[in-house]
Amino acid sequence: MCELLGMSANVPTDICFSFSGLMQRGGGTGPHRDGWGIAFYEGRGVRFFHDPAPSVESAIARLIRSHPLKSHVVISHIRQANVGKVCLENTHPFSRELWGLSWSYAHNGQLDERLYELPLTFYHPVGTTDSEYAFCWLLGQVRQRFPSPPGDIAELSAYIADLCDRLRAFGVFNMLLSESHYLFCYCTTKLAWITRRAPFGEARLKDYELTVDFCHETTPNDIVTVIATEPLTDNERWERLGTGELIVFENGLEVARRSPPGAAV
Amino acid sequence: MCELLGMSANVPTDICFSFSGLMQRGGGTGPHRDGWGIAFYEGRGVRFFHDPAPSVESAIARLIRSHPLKSHVVISHIRQANVGKVCLENTHPFSRELWGLSWSYAHNGQLDERLYELPLTFYHPVGTTDSEYAFCWLLGQVRQRFPSPPGDIAELSAYIADLCDRLRAFGVFNMLLSESHYLFCYCTTKLAWITRRAPFGEARLKDYELTVDFCHETTPNDIVTVIATEPLTDNERWERLGTGELIVFENGLEVARRSPPGAAV
Numbered sequence: 001m002c003e004l005l006g007m008s009a010n011v012p013t014d015i016c017f018s019f020s021g022l023m024q025r026g027g028g029t030g031p032h033r034d035g036w037g038i039a040f041y042e043g044r045g046v047r048f049f050h051d052p053a054p055s056v057e058s059a060i061a062r063l064i065r066s067h068p069l070k071s072h073v074v075i076s077h078i079r080q081a082n083v084g085k086v087c088l089e090n091t092h093p094f095s096r097e098l099w100g101l102s103w104s105y106a107h108n109g110q111l112d113e114r115l116y117e118l119p120l121t122f123y124h125p126v127g128t129t130d131s132e133y134a135f136c137w138l139l140g141q142v143r144q145r146f147p148s149p150p151g152d153i154a155e156l157s158a159y160i161a162d163l164c165d166r167l168r169a170f171g172v173f174n175m176l177l178s179e180s181h182y183l184f185c186y187c188t189t190k191l192a193w194i195t196r197r198a199p200f201g202e203a204r205l206k207d208y209e210l211t212v213d214f215c216h217e218t219t220p221n222d223i224v225t226v227i228a229t230e231p232l233t234d235n236e237r238w239e240r241l242g243t244g245e246l247i248v249f250e251n252g253l254e255v256a257r258r259s260p261p262g263a264a265v
Numbered sequence: 266m267c268e269l270l271g272m273s274a275n276v277p278t279d280i281c282f283s284f285s286g287l288m289q290r291g292g293g294t295g296p297h298r299d300g301w302g303i304a305f306y307e308g309r310g311v312r313f314f315h316d317p318a319p320s321v322e323s324a325i326a327r328l329i330r331s332h333p334l335k336s337h338v339v340i341s342h343i344r345q346a347n348v349g350k351v352c353l354e355n356t357h358p359f360s361r362e363l364w365g366l367s368w369s370y371a372h373n374g375q376l377d378e379r380l381y382e383l384p385l386t387f388y389h390p391v392g393t394t395d396s397e398y399a400f401c402w403l404l405g406q407v408r409q410r411f412p413s414p415p416g417d418i419a420e421l422s423a424y425i426a427d428l429c430d431r432l433r434a435f436g437v438f439n440m441l442l443s444e445s446h447y448l449f450c451y452c453t454t455k456l457a458w459i460t461r462r463a464p465f466g467e468a469r470l471k472d473y474e475l476t477v478d479f480c481h482e483t484t485p486n487d488i489v490t491v492i493a494t495e496p497l498t499d500n501e502r503w504e505r506l507g508t509g510e511l512i513v514f515e516n517g518l519e520v521a522r523r524s525p526p527g528a529a530v
Contacts, residue, residue, distance in 0.1 A: 045352055045353025045356070048315075051312075063328050067324045090310075126309050126367050
């Protein structure tokens, strides 16, 4: 299994604090030694860092921790390999272009062989992971259904949730996905988020001896949502997504939600 | 205009020496202050670094210089903006997936408005540069002509050269392109290359006080070709491509060449 970390914010925000916690799980407090990667969106552009080395030992990870890159949307992943050997092309996040937008995606979980019965259309995997195959299928389906971007985020979100449901039938599918503006989060087993806004308080990392007082780091209008496979701090209240639930964030705020089919409302 | 740097090698090779020279042109000895980027291939995987800040001031560029990443194929670019504002999505190299391969591309030159009459098929630009538009058109044409990879590199190279000729009709089109294994180099006005192999000698950078004795850095079987818009060293003999010429390198060696149409042979 792997660890996921995502962020959606209304102002360019650095993810150093949360990333400091996550990278400890890459061979430090966790077993996820098989590489890591991160996507930072700045406007429509995106900056990737991929490293098949453990994050806790990585010079590039240290650079990111010490050299804050500010972003509206971030997707990060540290990997414990199950399907596919440890190599650069199997390192999340994966990316493809659709509608002139750079889509990025990272997956936690494992999908069984039935996945490969889903036909690929436009996009083909470069590596050998189930995760990248699922992404290529999902994005190809979105492209077929919406040759140009739908105006309505609810319509797009509902369709993406349906596709995620189909993938969840093959195993565990926790996912973060973005096209630069929205952050789509889908849960099978574990995904938790917190929205920080004024009045900001103090947060203490679980995985690393580090406390930050966000009221010194932020302005009163900042809204920052962080989402991860497990809560990263032990003195704040994180909310958990349900099985089969999709939540979409824009500028740090929830803008769409598709609760699991058949769930009580 | 911009600067291009490419490498093709038969063993994983670090590009620190050449990159040290190139990055000085990003605001040091040259006027190219509008960002830089680099793609390092490792097998089928590729690692990108993109930075809209000048390379000479960039912490990420310093990391690459001090932390050697070994690669078979490298494409790098430093930018002096002409078309398109300075931002992350306008920073080369650009990339798209075709045939389950990550294609990367960087362009030096400028193309006029007739470029935008070329119809896009599959790939669409994320940013606003003429360079990325040309790449999207070119790769879309390759995809239409070859829905699956042609077995013959000469056939693919000849078709890519024809597409480059069409782009050259709109202005200056110096280009580096790779799908992970081959490095395609097309020249309108300036591109020069050198192949280093045993017996290795000393090389002295033009842009930076640095000399390296490659016989200490290499094994007798290493073959490393470096290609750049202008020669990077002043004590070695670089060869220049002609206008309309395409050369393709594989493992450091030339494997295909298409001389300009109508050139004397």
